[in-house]
Structures are given as C-alpha cells and as structure tokens.
Amino acid sequence: MTATETHLPAPKAPTTVEHVLTLDCPEGPGIVHAVSGFLLEHGCDIIDNKQFGERSEGHFFMRVHFVSEGDDSTLDVLRDSFAPVAEKFGMRWQLERQGSKRKVLIMVSKFGHCLNDLLFRARIGELPVDVVAVVSNHRDHQALVEWHGIPFHHIPVTADTKPAAEAELMELVDGLDVELVVLARYMQVLSDDLTRKLDGRAINIHHSFLPSFKGAKPYHQAYARGVKTVGATAHYVNAELDEGPIISQQVVDVDHTYGPEDLVAAGRDTECKALSNAVKWHCEGRVILQGNRTVVLR
Template sequence: MEAGRVEHVLTLDCAEAPGIVHAVSGFLLEQGCDILDNHQFGERTQGHFFMRVHFSSVGDAGTVALLREAFAPVARQWAMDWQLREHGAKRKVLIMVSKFGHCLNDLLFRARSGELPVDIVAVVSNHTDHQGLVEWHGIPFHHVPVTAATKPAAEARLLELIDAHEAELVVLARYMQVLSDSLTRQLDGRAINIHHSFLPSFKGAKPYHQAYARGVKTVGATAHYVNSELDEGPIIAQQVVEVDHTYGPADLVAAGRDTECKALSNAVKWHCEGRVILQGNRTVVLR
C-alpha cells in the first residue's frame, strides 16, 4: 500500500435501479478514492442489487469515519442497507464448542496464522475438554454447563459473555446444544453454525449415520446463519467429499471432518470480510 493511503470495504444492498453503480463510483471519485476490487449482483427475479467495493483513499485510520459521514446522504437517496469498514479490520469472535474439537482447532490455527481476519476474544463450552488448548492460545475459556433445568441461566450467561467481550460474531464450532428461539432472535445475523451434513439433506442428529443408511456417494458440511428453525438458517458455505460403499458410519464421520472445517472457516472469513449479505432465507456471497 502506498504511503499515506488506507483501504476500506463498502458493502451495500438496495432495490435495483439504474444509476446505483454510477452513484457509488462517482462518490468515490469525488473523495479521491481508487477502486481496487468490485463485485456486484443484480437479482432480477426480486429486483434487488448487491455490491461490495474494496477501495483505497488518502488518509489514516480515522478516515473511515469521515467517509461514512460523507456517504450517508448517498445511502439515504437509494435506501441502502450498508456498511463501510476498514479493510482487514479484525472482527471480535466468540467461539462455542462441545466435545468435538476439530473445527475449534482449525479456527484457532487460522486465526493465529493470520488467515482469518478475526480476533478470537473467548471460547465458551459446556464441557472442559478443550480448556487447555484454548488457554495455550492465550484466549479466555468459559465453562458454562447446560442441562434442561439450567438452560435459561446458561443462555443468559452466554449473552453476558458476548457483551463483556464485545463479540461481533458468535461461531458454533460443533456446539451440540440447540439454542432457544429467544437467543437465536438476539443473535440474528451474527451467529454461524456448522452442520455436519450437506443441507438440506440429513438434518438433526447423526447425519453421517443417515447418509450411510441411504448409501450416499458424497458427504459434506454446511455453514449457515443460526435462526429459530433447526438446521434451516441461510446457507453461507458448503463443502463435499466423495465416498463409496466401503465407508461405514465411522469412516463417513472421519471423511466429513475436513469438510466441516473448510466450510466453517470459509463462512467466517467471508462474513468478516463483508462478503455475505442476507436476503430473507438466502445469502448473496460477493467474492
């Protein structure tokens, strides 16, 4: 990056109409900005428009606030839902996990290596199996046991931890508890789950065993936003791997682990880079 310049990402969606791209690019030109990368999509069936612009400007870290203020009138004119963030800014992420640790370990490694633009601020679990791993990474670990009787109190504690750590995103990395409708509403659009199946097939418990019973030739995983409908939230990313008749249920579980890690890490990355826009029960991923 040239000295004295900073990079930003503008993500927006609005009703489709002629002139939107001109309005955005014209604004950036007036501000002395240089477009580095642009992705856009017009949804013709529903008349909606989506756009993500990566651009640079003269200035420093405080320039993004000035650009937000200057862009607000343009956004109002076109009735846009929009975000303008510093490019590469790390999002604060809280991870939830139960006993299966492969997705947790993968996210910790990718965050530590700089592959994910995240700051993992805490890990919450209903078990203590991964406490040592999490604390080795220097990340706070919170044990919050859950039973049917204590579930309301456990979820209240989770919300306290989200607020205390100022988490912008909650990631369910094989957290094997069903969240209440109340909690999913409060986390709408900022909680991602990994389901060990290529949804919408084989929902619920033991999807690999369901896949084995059906003799499938591929298994996969789905990362999706959490909502009140179990395993039916808007899909962000999916991965599959080929299998055959020689695979038993345990083999399918083993084969699926890598797909779970990759689908989840992709979803977290795309969300934190401002590439995912919710549209009802669907997502548009601009990449």
C-alpha cells in the first residue's frame, strides 16, 4: 500500500425489519391493488400473502407478511401512512412486528396436560408468547409453573366468591397488560360480564369435537353414543357455553373397544394440539373474527 492509499470502511448493509398486516373489510375491487401499491410505495417486499373473499357475505380477508428497510420506528411510520388506505376501504386492521410476542395468561384447574404442553412450546420458542402468569383454582400445578419461572396465582372459586375471584383475575389481566387469556382445561364457567370484557381475547379448549357433546363429561357422552372418532375444539369464549367461534379442531380414530377412560386418554393429544394451534394462529395474526365464525389465514 502506498502512502496515498487509504482503506474506506465497507458500506453497511441496510437494516431490515419484518411486519405482518392483517385486515378485513367489505368485498370490492381494488383492495389488493391498494395494499400492494402501498407496500411498493414504501419500499416493502412481500414475503407471504394469504387472502380470502367471502362471496356469500361480501367480505374480504387478508394477511400480508412483508419486509422493509428501517428499524423499530418503521412500524409507527407504516401505521400512520396506512391509515388513509384502511379508511378508504372501511378496513379493520392491525399492523405488527413479525415475531413479536403476545402477553398471555393461562388458566387451569386439575388437568395439566394442556398447560404443560403450552409451557413447553413457549419455552422452546414454538409459540410467539410471553406467559406472564398462570391462574388456577387449585394448587396442583404450582410447582410446574414456578419451575418455568412464571408467577402462579391461586384464585379459588366458589358460588359465593365467584364475583370477587373474577375481579381479582381482571386486575391481573389489566395490570399485566395481558393480550390473550387461555383456558387450558379451566373447569369453571366464566360469567357473562367477564366474557364480555374478554371478547376476542380469550381462547378455551373443549374436549369434544364441537358442536357435538357440549358441557360436562363429553367423553362419557361420546362413549354412550358409540362414536368412532373423538376430538377437541379450541374456540373463542363467549357468553354461550361451548358456543364460541371455532379456531382449531383435532380428531383421533377410536373403536368399540374404548371405554370412557380410554377415550379420555386418546383425547389428550388432540386437546393439546388443537389448543396450541389456536394460540399460535391467534398470536401470529392469522385469525379474523367474523360474527360467530372465524377465518384462519394459514
């Protein structure tokens, strides 16, 4: 190298961030063009796009995973810029950083298989969640929860204490900024008032392939009917018992040799898988509520 030669620093590669835009609106021409044109105008590149037009009801659903140059502040810029597009088409929409973790509170009673499955999947990063608390009306799983380093809250429930117990629960939900409540075999019926407060942000697992065998002991009901498959249903919670919009279902084959307890055992895996799928899809912005049904853009 001569005295006049210098080494210039290599130019830095541009920083990129990934986002997910989820929207729904009345069906009409120009929606996809408007969204893709907006992303092009802002220098974004689409990685994955899922869309669905419900012709019978005239409604449109879309989820776009895209990448842009920028940093954490880019999200706010994109949100502000997209608002006029959303207003033009009457969109319900959300724009989030890809992979951002949702704050989740899990509720459980004495059956711990779904809780254990969710905690494991969260621990290994399979679910985009931050489990901020576990609430139970029993202490059976306190040691498991605390082993995972998660706060455990024992809130016993009786007919007389139910209003106070639900008030204590909502204090936790509000105080911890909980985005999703997961009922992982929580065997208490929530009040109408609580279900309204948690509308669209509470998921329950029911150990039956709904709408069959609602209520208590569905596996025993299934045995009495001689079913050849048993299953589980993860759904949003509403005021009607086991009637909320369905997100995910799983089934397994059985036969006449299965007694009620055999059906219970066979159903455990379906419960875990249906619930974990529902939590994952909700937290990834893949589930859009439309009346009493859902559209899942996978």
